[in-house]
Amino acid sequence: MAIRSLICVLILFSTHCCFPTLAVVLKTNDDAPWTNEFESIELSCLIESISTTNPRIEWKKIQNGEPSYVFFDKKVSGDLENRARIREPATLVITNATRSDTADYRCEVTAPNDQKTFDEIIISLVVRVKPVVPKCSVPNSVPVGKSAELRCVEDEGFPKSQYQWFVNKEEIPDDPKTSVRFLNSSYMLNGETGTLKFTVVRKEDAGEYYCRAKNDAGHAECGPQRMEVYDLNVAGIVMGVLVVVVVLLCITLGICCAYKRGYFANQKEAGNNYKVPAKGDGVDYVRTEDEGDFRHKSSFVI
Ligand SMILES: *[C@@H]1O[C@H](CO)[C@@H](O)[C@H](O)[C@H]1NC(C)=O
Ligand SMILES: *[C@@H]1O[C@H](CO)[C@@H](O)[C@H](O)[C@H]1NC(C)=O
Numbered sequence: 001m002a003i004r005s006l007i008c009v010l011i012l013f014s015t016h017c018c019f020p021t022l023a024v025v026l027k028t029n030d031d032a033p034w035t036n037e038f039e040s041i042e043l044s045c046l047i048e049s050i051s052t053t054n055p056r057i058e059w060k061k062i063q064n065g066e067p068s069y070v071f072f073d074k075k076v077s078g079d080l081e082n083r084a085r086i087r088e089p090a091t092l093v094i095t096n097a098t099r100s101d102t103a104d105y106r107c108e109v110t111a112p113n114d115q116k117t118f119d120e121i122i123i124s125l126v127v128r129v130k131p132v133v134p135k136c137s138v139p140n141s142v143p144v145g146k147s148a149e150l151r152c153v154e155d156e157g158f159p160k161s162q163y164q165w166f167v168n169k170e171e172i173p174d175d176p177k178t179s180v181r182f183l184n185s186s187y188m189l190n191g192e193t194g195t196l197k198f199t200v201v202r203k204e205d206a207g208e209y210y211c212r213a214k215n216d217a218g219h220a221e222c223g224p225q226r227m228e229v230y231d232l233n234v235a236g237i238v239m240g241v242l243v244v245v246v247v248l249l250c251i252t253l254g255i256c257c258a259y260k261r262g263y264f265a266n267q268k269e270a271g272n273n274y275k276v277p278a279k280g281d282g283v284d285y286v287r288t289e290d291e292g293d294f295r296h297k298s299s300f301v302i
Helices: 002-018 232-260 265-281 283-301
Strands: 025-027 034-036 041-043 046-049 056-063 066-072 084-087 091-094 103-110 118-128 135-137 141-143 148-153 162-167 187-190 195-198 207-215 218-221 225-230
Touching: 025 118, 041 118, 066 084, 135 207, 148 162, 148 207
Parallel strands: 034 118, 141 225
Antiparallel strands: 025 046, 041 091, 056 066, 056 103, 084 091, 103 118, 135 148, 148 195, 162 207, 187 195, 207 218, 207 225
16 A cells, blocks of 8 residues: 555656646746826736746736636737736736736646646736716804714725715714813714714814825825804804894885885975976077086186
8 A cells, every 4th residue: 555655646746747737737927916096007917837938828808707808819909008018937027007907817838738728817907097076065154963974985996985074174984982172072983985974063073174086096185165163142143143133124115115005205296296297398498508507617717
């Protein structure tokens, strides 16, 4: 038994070591590379062993389960044309990556003169995209004791953006209990969705708020927006002022109505009735008289 296994080991050893098998074998330096958008990246496909001198090399892109040619018949094709090239032996170099390049890529090498004539290797590329300026919504003013919701959204970033909120340039911690400054605040912060929600707003929650969207590729912020917090006494005063304004409006309207219905108009109409016929009768006469006056005056001045 021992001798038989020894022979087996010897046979295995000899075929794998001393007489190299004729097989194409691929390997990669990195099977999950990433890059930022508009930068370059290489998908390494190295040939570890091969006997065929002129192997056939192909690259396919696999997106949503659908393969399409990237490198075929010694040419780069598809949307990577002019943006990618092959570096010996089989590495694919993308010079200006775009977000649509995020996919699996398969390097396939066919070596007809080898015993094992084919090998392939899959590389998952991620192209990171910086967030754009997020859309932020902050309520202008909230009464003390009511709830308030601040929202922040950004859809371009890849991987998906995470969110941070700041008030008066100070970062708001995920959990208010972790900071003396925010200890008594009632907010809940969701860094995944960008929502900052106060269940009970306090006067101390007033301030300039802004949000930052960030991912591995970078970050972007919206401009600060002021959230006022007013208490109900102020609300009372505002209501009082409103009542006064309404009363004044009513008085004004009343005067207008009275005017329209003729309370003031009677006297005026009487005046008009008196004037109109006078004007119609003696227009020419009055004008010449005026002109005469004018000439007389101007000559007098000269
Ligand atoms: C990369 O591509 C983008 C658009 O696809 C273009 O605006 C940019 O100039 C390119 N950069 C380089 C270095 O070619
Ligand atoms: C939080 O509330 C407690 C009790 O109401 C008070 O003593 C403390 O000063 C408050 N802290 C801050 C930072 O406002």
